[in-house]
Amino acid sequence: MKKRRELDAKLREFGCALGLEETDVTRAKRTAKNVITMALLTVAFAVFGQVMMPGGPSGLYYTGASVKDFQILFGGWV
């Protein structure tokens, strides 16, 4: 509990520079839902993305990802 409070305080300190409020900082933390969503996205990318996204994995990192990449991966703004 103490460790969590210390972590939250540290994150709030980091968030201050960009005007993030306490709720913004709390919201930013990873949750189980994030981990599961990312795992599902990775599987979706491995199955469909390699073919549907012309830039492949490097296209997503280096070249200014397209709105189309978001649409393909997140199924039309899901």
Place this chain on the structure above:
Amino acid sequence: MFRKRYTPISVVWETTLNCNMKCLHCGSSAGESRKNELTTQEGLSLCEDLKKLGTRLITLMGGEPFTRKDWHVLAQHIRNLGMNFTIMSNGLIIDEKIVSQLIKLDPYAVAISLDGGTAETHNSIRRVDTSFERCICGLGLLRRANLPTTVVTTVHKQNFKELPIIRDFLLNKGIAWQIQMANPVGRFPESLMLSKKEFYSVALFIASMRKKYSIKELPLMGAHNFGYNSKILPNITILPWIGCQAGLTAMGIQSDGGVKGCMSLPDGFVEGNIREKSIADIWNDLNSFSYNRNFKKEDLNGECKDCKHGRRCRGGCLTVSTSLTGKPHCDPYCLNLIERKMISV
């Protein structure tokens, strides 16, 4: 003996080093054209050779790619060959004529640099007094034409606090937003680079905004140098980091024909020139891109040496690593490392 086959799926082509801006953070020190840049005919042949190698996406960048008079000839050829293209511009000379050409060419993305939420900041970074106004005008033209538009913001000490203003501008506009960190290469001085604490603040901002807004409201992502392996934050790039792709699925081509694994790498990483050797021979050479193709866990340096993610991560961004430490495979701007050192996780 079995040899792994690599495909340059995504190629970034610096079509010219000529630029109508002199940006503070430019990693290529763009301004004047390189001596002996590729001609139109050489560019067209290059596209054909890339198609044969399996390339699917070519990113036309500069300098400023729209200053090259034949940019649309090259883009059309890419499309005729069945490949996609993205174009990365500073937005200064985008007008209705360019937008109408883009509509016909159907790009995968048109990426525009926006480095400040205010004219004062953007113009001082870009060193052109009217650049903010013209960039915003260009974005409006692209948006009205329904072209897939991306804003790229390169953050450093002079502008990172304006991210909330840029966010407010981009909200609900259907424009993708990529945030990347300026590295001390080219013209950018190391003194203006984000501190690790500031870097983490930006990562926190990206993570928070991705939770606060839906993808429809704000399609936001951190670029390849915004990671990696955080224990506290969710993934802030589109997909989890799978290691630097230079020479594996990515390739960079300079305007004079020099070939590198990634355009942001310094000139020491040029593997050959397409005027001296075919691009297929350079790409398929057993000795090319060995920093990634022959990577072993023992190649990790610095604080990445004992990291459990090292084999997959390969020490983060090669450009950040070499520019800051002089060594590959030890990018110190790592969320996991910062958390261990500054947040004691």
